[in-house]
Amino acid sequence: MSRLRADYALASVAFLGAVATAAILPFAVYRFWNREYWQGAVDLLVVLAVVLPVIYAWRSGRNRGAFLLILLGGWIGSLAITQMVGLAGHYWVYGYLVMTFVLAELSVAVIAGLSLVLVTCILGAGMETPIMRFSYAATAVLVVFLSAIGAFQVAKQRRLLERLASTDPLTGALNRRQMAVDLAHEVNVAGRGGALPAVLILDLDHFKQINDQFGHEMGDRVLVEFSNVVRELVRRSDRLYRIGGEEFLLLLPAMDEAGTRVVAQKVVQQVADRLRVPDRAVTTSVGAALWSRGELVSSWLARADSAVYQAKQAGRNRAVLAAAPQHRPLPAQQNQGRRLSDDVT
Ligand SMILES: Nc1nc2c(ncn2[C@@H]2O[C@H](COP(=O)(O)OP(=O)(O)OP(=O)(O)O)[C@@H](O)[C@H]2O)c(=O)[nH]1
Incomplete structure (x- = not known):
């Protein structure tokens, strides 16, 4: 518990792992129950793509590699869900877009988010009218930019706090x-x-x-x-x-x-x-x-x-x-x- 309190990024993805398991696993069971094996397998893979790297980060202490794996797995999983489920599958993209800013630095998160929005928008699964496609693109891009602003502010405050905690105010030398x-x-x-x-x-x-x-x-x-x-x-x-x-x-x-x-x-x-x-x-x-x-x-x-x-x-x-x-x-x-x-x- 003390590790989770000290490591904000690890705590966030551990929470994400728990949410992914609780939210997606029942879907996977439901799909298998209805003999929709492909969709069940994709749901299960998405859960594993989040949970396994979280376990790896927890045991090795190497967050970055594990987080990039989740980012990639989440990208592929979100794309697969939009193609299989149609319009409702796109709702999962929003969660992924916010998650990228917890997992990666600003530029990587923006690239991962915008590229997913672009690809899903071009494919347009389940979007029958241009207005549906436009609304999806506009709201998703808004989520990316608002999240980026939030992440930028947090990073700035963090750098300031780190500097205040490590330097002598009079001389600027380290403490x-x-x-x-x-x-x-x-x-x-x-x-x-x-x-x-x-x-x-x-x-x-x-x-x-x-x-x-x-x-x-x-x-x-x-x-x-x-x-x-x-x-x-x-x-x-x-x-x-x-x-x-x-x-x-x-x-x-x-x-x-x-x-x-x-x-x-x-x-x-x-x-x-x-x-x-x-x-x-x-x-x-x-x-x-x-x-x-x-x-x-x-x-x-x-x-x-x-x-x-x-x-x-x-x-x-x-x-x-x-x-x-x-x-x-x-x-x-x-x-x-x-x-x-x-x-x-
Ligand atoms: N102006 C100022 N003085 C300080 C500060 N911190 C400590 N001092 C003073 O530094 C002085 C240190 O005195 P001493 O330890 O006797 O050292 P010294 O006079 O340099 O003698 P030697 O080291 O033996 O050459 C004390 O008078 C402290 O009050 C500070 O932030 N600003």
Whole structure:
């Protein structure tokens, strides 16, 4: 039940499977009872075309493939029903048209819906006058477009909600919640033989002084500019998260030690060159750690944290690359950070 609550698309098709079984199965039984074997078989196939992919999606967790199968099965089934039953069979098309928007993305749903309307309209089974054909076409196309508008609005709201739930409103950087998801994903991919990811913890130096001296508005402005500078100098695939007041984390998906060192150095240098408050440059300290195969996310972050602590201790405005863990992940305080650079200004 909790899976149905969390997965709107799966819940919709599971409901559809139940409705299809309850609504169409009695027809199939009725047809077989009256020895109308072909029509009974088609009814039964329509039920199976919905129910089997729903079971597959439920068991495998792969919604998309299963939903496209239902879309195709529904298309063929709806066409068959219109040809066998005539005018009354076309009523099922409306249900199919709405269903496509639950199952597929907007463009696929529109194409599937309009193509079915076009074909059934050309064949015109059971429609004796042009006005019947026109009324069917007009109402069916209206259903497609109204459903498309609804689906478009839902998708837009969903994207907005996802963005609000995953970003920091001040800087636009991603938040801790998204960071936890992305770090787990990166470790998963790298653990299956992918390239190694690296993290950089970026901590602005003496930020409290900026707030105290120039006020919180200036502090906020520095945080925004800092995120812009960092995002400008890294790749599009790299992701910046705000993990605390003036502390950020940069996730670099495919890295090696040399690359991590270069990026860390570049961040330190560029921030010092480009970020200013009225009387001085703003600087940052960076702790970098390349993920080591088999390492837990917590240990990886602890190494980066330990490295940024060492950068602060060594005088700030510098980057420190954490040493790889020895054999198995070490607690933060046992990691021996390695100096990456001397003062860069
Ligand atoms: N303007 C502003 N300040 C914030 C925000 N979040 C946290 N801070 C401030 O950031 C400051 C962080 O201070 P500290 O943790 O002492 O760090 P620091 O002064 O940068 O010192 P070091 O890290 O040791 O160089 C505190 O004064 C917080 O009030 C924010 O969103 N906006």
